Amino acid sequence: MREFKHFNAYSIDKAVSLLGHYGDRACIIAGGTDLLGKMKDTILPTYPEAVINIKTIPDLNYITQSDGMLKIGALTTLAEIADSEVVRSRCLALAEAASRAASPQIRNIGTIAGNICQDIRCWYYRNQNNRFSCLRKGGGRCYAIKGDNRYHSIFGGSVSGGCMAVHPSDTAPALIALNGKIKTSSRIIDAESFFEVKPVKTTVLKTDEIVTEIQVPEPPIGTSSTFLKFALRQSIDFPIVNCAAMITVSEGKVAGARICLNAVHVVPYRAVQAEKVITGKSLNETVAEEAGQAAVAEAKPLEHNEYMVAVARTLVKRAILACAG
Amino acid sequence: MPLLRGRVRCRRGVERARFQDAQGARPTRPRGGIRLTINKSKYDLNVEPNWTLYYLIHDVLGLTGSKQFCDRGECGSCTMIVDGKPVLSCMMLAIECDGKTVETVEGIADEGHPLIEAYAKHHAMQCGYCTPGFVVTSKALLDRNPDPTGEEVVEALAGNICRCGTYPQHVIAVKEAAAKLQVEKAAGRGQK
Numbered sequence: 001m002r003e004f005k006h007f008n009a010y011s012i013d014k015a016v017s018l019l020g021h022y023g024d025r026a027c028i029i030a031g032g033t034d035l036l037g038k039m040k041d042t043i044l045p046t047y048p049e050a051v052i053n054i055k056t057i058p059d060l061n062y063i064t065q066s067d068g069m070l071k072i073g074a075l076t077t078l079a080e081i082a083d084s085e086v087v088r089s090r091c092l093a094l095a096e097a098a099s100r101a102a103s104p105q106i107r108n109i110g111t112i113a114g115n116i117c118q119d120i121r122c123w124y125y126r127n128q129n130n131r132f133s134c135l136r137k138g139g140g141r142c143y144a145i146k147g148d149n150r151y152h153s154i155f156g157g158s159v160s161g162g163c164m165a166v167h168p169s170d171t172a173p174a175l176i177a178l179n180g181k182i183k184t185s186s187r188i189i190d191a192e193s194f195f196e197v198k199p200v201k202t203t204v205l206k207t208d209e210i211v212t213e214i215q216v217p218e219p220p221i222g223t224s225s226t227f228l229k230f231a232l233r234q235s236i237d238f239p240i241v242n243c244a245a246m247i248t249v250s251e252g253k254v255a256g257a258r259i260c261l262n263a264v265h266v267v268p269y270r271a272v273q274a275e276k277v278i279t280g281k282s283l284n285e286t287v288a289e290e291a292g293q294a295a296v297a298e299a300k301p302l303e304h305n306e307y308m309v310a311v312a313r314t315l316v317k318r319a320i321l322a323c324a325g
Numbered sequence: 326m327p328l329l330r331g332r333v334r335c336r337r338g339v340e341r342a343r344f345q346d347a348q349g350a351r352p353t354r355p356r357g358g359i360r361l362t363i364n365k366s367k368y369d370l371n372v373e374p375n376w377t378l379y380y381l382i383h384d385v386l387g388l389t390g391s392k393q394f395c396d397r398g399e400c401g402s403c404t405m406i407v408d409g410k411p412v413l414s415c416m417m418l419a420i421e422c423d424g425k426t427v428e429t430v431e432g433i434a435d436e437g438h439p440l441i442e443a444y445a446k447h448h449a450m451q452c453g454y455c456t457p458g459f460v461v462t463s464k465a466l467l468d469r470n471p472d473p474t475g476e477e478v479v480e481a482l483a484g485n486i487c488r489c490g491t492y493p494q495h496v497i498a499v500k501e502a503a504a505k506l507q508v509e510k511a512a513g514r515g516q517k
Contacts, residue, residue: 006357006374006420033416036377037397051374053421079410103484105462106398108410109417235483236399 001039004048008056012212016185018052019208025049028210030075031110033102034118041128044200045137060212063087072214074113078171079104081112091216093225093244097174100229103236113211115171116182116194117203121238122152122165135163138199150304151240154296154312155265158197164302166263167195167202168238173260173268174227175214177244183213195267202267220256223248226322230311239263241308243271243315247278247323254278259319261295264312271295274316283324292317359423363388364432372419379403379414382429390430390457401485402458405429411465413484430457433464439505440464443498451489459485463499471510472503 009015019026027048029035035051038044054060060075063084070090072081081087082099102110119125124132124143133139144152144164152164175182175191182189186209196204205211219225225246231237241263248256257278259271274295281287292313299309357372363382372381382388382405391414394402398416405414406428434441440460443449450456459482466473466481473481478499479492487495 001375001377003373003375006418008421029418029421031416032418032421033398033413036416036418040396051418053418055421103401104481105401105404105411105413105484106416109412236486 001036002042002047004039005050006053007050008053010056010058012057012060012185012210015052015054015057015210016208018050019210022050022052023207027051029053030055031077031106031114033106033110034114038119038126041126043126043128043130045130045133054210065090068218070216070218072112072216074211074213075111078102078107078110078112078115081171082107091174091178091219091225091246093174093177093227093246094171094180094216096227097170097229097242097244100227100242101170106236112171112214115169116175116191116214117205117211118169119202120165121168122163123148125165136165136197136199145302148304149302151263152302152305153265154299154301154305154308155269156300158266163197163266166265167267168263169268170227170229170239170242170262173242173244173262174225175216176260176268176270177227177246177258178216178219178225179246179258180217181215182211183215184209184211188215192268192270197266219246220248222250222255224323224325226319228315228319228322230315241311241315243312243319245316245319245323247283247320249283249324252282253280254283257320259291259295259316261312261316264299264308271316273297274320278320283320285321288317288320288324291320357420359420361422361424362426364427364429364435370419374418374420376419377415378405378407378417378419378422378427381419382414382427388429388431390434391461392454392457394454399486400455400458401462402455404458404461404485406461406465406468409465409468411462411484428461428464430461433460438464438502439509440467440499440502443502443505447494447498447501449491449494449498450487451491455485455487455489459487459495463495463502466499467503467506471507473499475500 029051060073062073064071078098078101088095124134125136132143135142142163153166157164180191182194227244229239229242231239243261245259257275259274260268262268274291277291277294295316296309296313301309359370361368392402394400396415398413403415404411407425462485475496478496
């Protein structure tokens, strides 16, 4: 890695003021498993001048319940979330998502906030030494559209001209399905509107804003949630497609449903059509199948990724059936 | 990584002074002084911000047991136990490890852990490059769970990759080492 300045922030305010000073030239480091890979490969045209360590901020690693909210500190590691009895009993989808992300060693240092703020894994974007100056780096075009796009978006692109890189997070769809909220140093954002596609950006966070807490509201009685992931390898791997669902059943009928797919679109993709199909019905194989079809009705696969449509359809169906018990 | 320490420090000193003026804050711990406990020995070290924990321990301190293969957090070869948890040393900055306790494969060998013998006996290796990473991850598992099932071993070793494909042998070796440890522990209690 090249040289950079390193700061330990001892409070959220300090981290924010350092970010305010350096702006785009600084990066926040928590677990660092995403950032260090990016820096080692020098994938971006600019190299961070300063790295601000927030692991030194006290009291940002916790899982508590208050006011009907499950609150998870930004520095809580994925392993701690996956092993937490409270998370597992209250929001299974999040515990499952955390336990399926990356490898055991990475889960021991990777944090929940880092997992939702991670950068895209498109192989053109991630190619070493900024080889492809693509749209997401402020360059001229998306190389995946005509290139090898087997792991790219099946629901179209974004950024003018169309970046096709998918969002790779496992916990993001779980948080969206569970109707979670992201608390930052200056505001509270719905998990659903937290993600945004802009050059060198995957979230709506401003340059001097950091995530401090994840909040998940208590689900209504009769709610079950689940998380399913399809990846080429069973152990350490990014998802080809993953799917989280939270379904509330009352008197045998679906009273509310939130289904979210990820790794299929530039931001986590909420399968609203599938939710509409199952709402008000009792869950069975036929309804789940229909919902799966509805979820991918608007899919526009590229040359090499049509298989992802079938995977997404099946995951939606299986997630609904898993919630039905 | 370049070792232009004098020049770099000098420049950083100037930058620090400038920043202090602007913000009333300064980079913590000048010159990146950290304290580490590595395999029960204490170290007082000066590190550069861009040194990974792996670089510090393998290249600077010369504990060459852990291996670097991918350097991107994908393979598990560089696994070390930091504060009781197996983590990837290539994915941690040394400067952020102040006050931590690190255990490497050398420490595990020195304490005569039965894993080493079990790994050799069951030949859980072919080229052997990934083996230190596996041993360290297995040691962390046995510390946490002294009697793991085959499934738990597989789950714990999911982040270590062996391209020779020796995976079935690891489960046998770890389970044997676990059994041996339990016998040793029981015998130790008996003596008391």
